Amino acid sequence: MDVAAVESDLVKVLFTEAQIQERIAEIAAEIDRDYDGKDLVIVGVLRGAVMVMADMARSLTRHVEMDWMAVSSYGSGTKSSGVVRILKDLDSDLTGRHVLIVDEIIDTGLTLSWLTRNLSSRGAASVEVCTLLRKPDAQRMPLTVKYVGWDIPNEFVVGYGLDYRERYRNLRDIATLAPHVYS
Numbered sequence: 001m002d003v004a005a006v007e008s009d010l011v012k013v014l015f016t017e018a019q020i021q022e023r024i025a026e027i028a029a030e031i032d033r034d035y036d037g038k039d040l041v042i043v044g045v046l047r048g049a050v051m052v053m054a055d056m057a058r059s060l061t062r063h064v065e066m067d068w069m070a071v072s073s074y075g076s077g078t079k080s081s082g083v084v085r086i087l088k089d090l091d092s093d094l095t096g097r098h099v100l101i102v103d104e105i106i107d108t109g110l111t112l113s114w115l116t117r118n119l120s121s122r123g124a125a126s127v128e129v130c131t132l133l134r135k136p137d138a139q140r141m142p143l144t145v146k147y148v149g150w151d152i153p154n155e156f157v158v159g160y161g162l163d164y165r166e167r168y169r170n171l172r173d174i175a176t177l178a179p180h181v182y183s
């Protein structure tokens with residue numbers, strides 16, 4: 001879906017499809033270098049990471065196994081508790097392998113902080129994080145992130161996998177959502 005289809009719902013485009021592809025290619029080149037000769041599994045966090053996983057994997061110039069997890073927070077449905085429940089676990093055994101968790105956004109950091117600890121306990125050789133977007137002002141948990149596309153302000157962003165009530169995920173660009181949509 002193009003921005004033109006939902007223009008009145010958006011405040012501004014933060015990153016165009018072309019800018020996203022360019023940044024992903026840069027990060028993929030770093031990953032190619034850093035993991036040269038190593039057995040690499042990339043783990044996408046459903047559902048938002050589908051787009052970035054698909055584009056990142058295709059930008060790599062090496063074999064990579066793609067696996068997926070689905071997680072959800074316990075309690076009120078907000079992420080405030082910091083307790084995460086696995087809805088879909090990995091199919092792969094991580095023992096002795098290099099794991100790169102790929103997500104589209106780090107907000108509070110709770111999801112990936114928990115996930116990094118969880119995957120590290122499975123005997124992986126290494127567990128690192130790659131995110132397209134990060135909101136430093138929203139982050140509540142310390143988290144070491146190896147690859148970041150862009151740091152962004154603490155605003156409501158949609159597109160390229162990011163949703164508001166399951167809409168806008170299939171928008172090609174990343175844009176800030178107009179307050180009238182969610183207030």
Ligand code: PRP
Pocket residue numbers: 045046047048049079103104105106107108109110111112162163
């Ligand atoms: C988003 C995103 C991250 C998480 C980041 O997923 O994909 O996994 O939130 O937030 P945090 O840093 O505050 O933990 P979400 O729970 O919205 O699910 P989705 O991917 O299905 O949209």
